[in-house]
Amino acid sequence: MKKKYIVCIDLGGNTTKLALMNLNGKILCKDHFLTMSKLGSDRYLKTLEDHIDLLLVSNKIKKKELIGIGMGSPGPIDINKGIMLYSANFPGWKNVNFKLFLENKYEVPAFFENDVNMVGLGEYYLNLQGKYRHIIILTLGTGLGGTYIENGKILHGRNGFAGEFGHIQIVEKGIPCGCGSNGCLEAYISASGIKKRLQKLKANKKTNTEFILRLDDLTPKSVYKLAEEGNGYAISFFRDTGYYLGIGLKTIINIFNPDLILIGGGMFRSLKYILPSTKKYIKENAFFVMVKDLEIKKINFSEKLAFYGAFLLVKNGI
Ligand SMILES: [Zn+2]
Structure with missing residues (x-):
């Protein structure tokens, strides 16, 4: 058969x-x-x-x-x-x-990959091959996942854990992170990080009380809803989020010298408020020779990408 x-x-x-x-x-x-x-x-x-x-x-x-x-x-x-x-x-x-x-x-035979790498593999072979060669992909959702693809190959590191960009430290002695450290990028900009920042604002009665009270719950989705209504605090909260992302991306850019950075995930819709301050920070702070010609784009991941990545794992593995 x-x-x-x-x-x-x-x-x-x-x-x-x-x-x-x-x-x-x-x-x-x-x-x-x-x-x-x-x-x-x-x-x-x-x-x-x-x-x-x-x-x-x-x-x-x-x-x-x-x-x-x-x-x-x-x-x-x-x-x-x-x-x-x-x-x-x-x-x-x-x-x-x-x-x-x-x-x-x-x-x-069964083949395995980290979920972000699998999506990255699918995206590369479906849409990026021939156009870009050094690609960073970040998934901003509950956590912050990442992958680096060079000429179609995923950087795995010794144990296959490479690309944990969410755990770059952006604030010394900052917000505790799920990895056991503190001040990690993920602890500031992922959905769980945003919740922690909103909890901090809520605990401090002097700051942004009106903004916090108007949120349905402490999620990026609720902040997004207020931002869409033109709420200045919500917009500025996302602007700060973009600034934190910029600090993390500066390090990533200076290490990897990518030609493309794709950012997507569960917080996709909020990126329109987040990315402008990220791009501004990078332009002003990353090594200027690496920022020239660097493209930073939003990506709305489709389920097809993950399936195609899994398909490639098998095809390349057998
Ligand atoms: Zn961490």
């Missing part, structure tokens, strides 16, 4: 997305389910198996017709062994061996 299908999996904090693709990279069928990380990793693996089986059965495909499985997961993940070591958003999940589980169940 000819092997001609690839299963692509994108494990997210809230939702897991799956796709069945053919060898030309065409999506034949999609599915998704709630990750429900609180129920534990054993339960998750069982649900994942059920959904892969459903994908195969509903398309009348036999296990033997699969060529491989590609999967992206939040880090830190040992990409060679396919093990999620732990993750802040998955309490209790420790050393989850996805590779062993999937290879035993489906008798095909």
Whole structure:
């Protein structure tokens, strides 16, 4: 029986997305389910198996017709062994061996990548190849993920953890970060960082009381809503956020000398208020020879990018 299908999996904090693709990279069928990380990793693996089986059965495909499985997961993940070591958003999940589980169940090779790298890989081969060669991608959502792609190759570092740009320190003795350190970029500009900054403002009755009271909750979405109404405090809060991002990006630019920086993720809509001050800071503070011709753009990540990244993992791996 000819092997001609690839299963692509994108494990997210809230939702897991799956796709069945053919060898030309065409999506034949999609599915998704709630990750429900609180129920534990054993339960998750069982649900994942059920959904892969459903994908195969509903398309009348036999296990033997699969060529491989590609999967992206939040880090830190040992990409060679396919093990999620732990993750802040998955309490209790420790050393989850996805590779062993999937290879035993489906008798095909399974390949793993950090979720941001997987999206970056998809974006590079679908949209950037031939136009840019040194690319930084940042995903601004609950946390701040990053990847560096040079000529189509992802920088992995020794353990596959390279690109943790969210943990560049931008303030000494600053806001505590989930990584155990403090003052990290992620602790200021990600959704969880923004919540911490808003909590600080709320605790200080003298500052921006009116602004805090008008927020529905302490999320970027609520700040965005007020900014859209023209609220000056909300707009200035995002301007500060952009300034913090600029401090972090200055370091990233000076180290990597990229020709393109793409920023997207769950906070995509707020970037229109954030990025102007980021660009201004970079122009004034990063090494000027690196800023010349550097492009900084917003990107609205589509689920197709992650699936295509998973497809490439398999195609390049077998
Ligand atoms: Zn950190």
